[in-house]
Amino acid sequence: xxxxxxxxRYSLRPNTFWLLAxxxxxxxxxxxxPFVLTIxxxxxxxxxxxxxxxxxxxxxxxxxxLTDPIFWTAVQNxxxxxxxxxxxxxxxxxxxxxxxxQDFPGRALARTLVISPFFVMPVVSALIWKNxxxxxxxxxxxxxxxxxxxxxxxxxxxxxxxxxVLMVSWQWxxxxxxLILTGLQSLSKEQLEAAKIDGANAWQEFRYIIxxxxxxxxxxxxxxxxxxxxxxxxxxxxSTSGGPGLATTxxxxxxxxxxxxxxxxxxxxxxxxxxxxxxxxVAIFVLRMIGRNLQGGRT
Amino acid sequence: xxxxxxxxxxxxxxxxxxxxxxxxxxxxxxTGFKSEAEAIAIPPRLFFPPTLxxxxxxxxxxxxxxxxxxxxxxxxxxxxxxxxLAVPAAYAMAFYPTPRTQGTLLWMISTKMMPPVGVIIPxxxxxxxxxxxxxxxxxxxxxxxxxxxxVVWTLxxxxxxxxxxxxxxARVDGASTAQEMLRVLLPVSGPAIASAALLSIILxxxxxxxxxxxxxxxxxxxxxxxxxxxxxxxxxxAKMSAASMIAILPVLVMGWLAQRQLVRGLTFGxxx
Numbered sequence: 001x002x003x004x005x006x007x008x009r010y011s012l013r014p015n016t017f018w019l020l021a022x023x024x025x026x027x028x029x030x031x032x033x034p035f036v037l038t039i040x041x042x043x044x045x046x047x048x049x050x051x052x053x054x055x056x057x058x059x060x061x062x063x064x065x066l067t068d069p070i071f072w073t074a075v076q077n078x079x080x081x082x083x084x085x086x087x088x089x090x091x092x093x094x095x096x097x098x099x100x101x102q103d104f105p106g107r108a109l110a111r112t113l114v115i116s117p118f119f120v121m122p123v124v125s126a127l128i129w130k131n132x133x134x135x136x137x138x139x140x141x142x143x144x145x146x147x148x149x150x151x152x153x154x155x156x157x158x159x160x161x162x163x164x165v166l167m168v169s170w171q172w173x174x175x176x177x178x179l180i181l182t183g184l185q186s187l188s189k190e191q192l193e194a195a196k197i198d199g200a201n202a203w204q205e206f207r208y209i210i211x212x213x214x215x216x217x218x219x220x221x222x223x224x225x226x227x228x229x230x231x232x233x234x235x236x237x238x239s240t241s242g243g244p245g246l247a248t249t250x251x252x253x254x255x256x257x258x259x260x261x262x263x264x265x266x267x268x269x270x271x272x273x274x275x276x277x278x279x280x281x282v283a284i285f286v287l288r289m290i291g292r293n294l295q296g297g298r299t
Numbered sequence: 300x301x302x303x304x305x306x307x308x309x310x311x312x313x314x315x316x317x318x319x320x321x322x323x324x325x326x327x328x329x330t331g332f333k334s335e336a337e338a339i340a341i342p343p344r345l346f347f348p349p350t351l352x353x354x355x356x357x358x359x360x361x362x363x364x365x366x367x368x369x370x371x372x373x374x375x376x377x378x379x380x381x382x383x384l385a386v387p388a389a390y391a392m393a394f395y396p397t398p399r400t401q402g403t404l405l406w407m408i409s410t411k412m413m414p415p416v417g418v419i420i421p422x423x424x425x426x427x428x429x430x431x432x433x434x435x436x437x438x439x440x441x442x443x444x445x446x447x448x449x450v451v452w453t454l455x456x457x458x459x460x461x462x463x464x465x466x467x468x469a470r471v472d473g474a475s476t477a478q479e480m481l482r483v484l485l486p487v488s489g490p491a492i493a494s495a496a497l498l499s500i501i502l503x504x505x506x507x508x509x510x511x512x513x514x515x516x517x518x519x520x521x522x523x524x525x526x527x528x529x530x531x532x533x534x535x536x537a538k539m540s541a542a543s544m545i546a547i548l549p550v551l552v553m554g555w556l557a558q559r560q561l562v563r564g565l566t567f568g569x570x571x
Binding site for chain 1: 306309310312313314316317318320321323324326327330339341342343384385387388390391392395397403405407408409410412413414415416417418419420421422423424425440441443444447448451476479501504505507508511512521522525526528529536539540543546547550551553554555558559561562565566569570
């Protein structure tokens, strides 16, 4: 559609420095400087309850984190959560997108309903699932189980991680679906027509035309979701508070507990540095992908 | 199976999926119109005499209004400030790109990839030292930072499609940069600004991590208030639902309106 705009004649160029500087300055001040400070704190002993006693402790915070089984449980929980939600949302999102790619009466309304969970405040979503659906006594699931002659299940106590995965997947499936649908709509109808004329059946159409076309969309979905899911917090805070035990304590939640529950700033900062490294590994891939798109002359 | 029959079944399946996905929200809304006794009744009631009691109760509690106002201030304030900063930045990068523009854009998104826990500790300490904790304007500033890259990208993507000749003509006629932006660019970019604003409001309104950690009684928005119901047992479900319903309704409606722009904004234009 658009090409890179030709460079303006020099005399007509405004001084863009002052147009860009405020935005850049704010971002630097509130993102880069705090992160440098996080690194600084990660090398220090610092407990908010005992502020006199501070000083550099070298790698001690990192050492105590990396040798703490709780930390590794949290890392493992984080990976399980991200991995399961990704698998579910991408698969379900793909199915829903293909379904909603078809034209049918009332499609706009139905699509609006499907994507609604994405706009629900995460805390509210946690409360709906925890109280009204999964509650072992008054919850809807308990009632359904009883009607079917089963014992009601205390979901969050018996299957804590599975419940969180279900809850988070419900919220993020619409995101995957919306993106995949958008990707699908850029597929040319002619190509599908041509395949049909050549005698391709529905499965072949899906396997050899739709899936390859969606390769880039799917990778963007996976990478963006990974970044968002790595920072999931509100759902866990409002539903299980990381429990029972450590069953749903993820890395962000553990750092929150260390910093604002135990006031161990140094240790929490060391955990935070690790969380940032984890996110950055993902981010590098995302940036490369988006950068490549940008290079293509389109945004 | 005829082609028509397949279509019919797929349609049914799509509606079924839509119903299933929407059900929890529907259930919440339904409970918001129940009394507390109805809310925990077993078997769950689908039909009941609807009452506005719970909604009224949620609304008339003075602190609900205060939390609502905090949500409005932090979401709208941060969006306004983000636009104020992003319009000039996006304008500069879209119309006067330099070899560094692409790097700047990528750097801006890269700040979104920093997990909040990575910076919460210093931000908390700085807020504490500045006495900004529990201040709704400070929270709005935090949200501005959070949404600025998204707003810049949404605007940038749109500005690039505005014909340059319009801007050029104004410039030749002696318009200043400010006049060019205000009189020429803004009137033609209404939809872009609206969609960037919607996206920013939605993200700020639903935000929980910063608000939980940086605010207390005074400045806490609805997300924090709703979270206070997390330990509520059966007695407060109708009220909890009513409060939640009012909290999510504005954003739900905005989300419905902004479906398409959302994809662009959230993926930084990587998918169209």
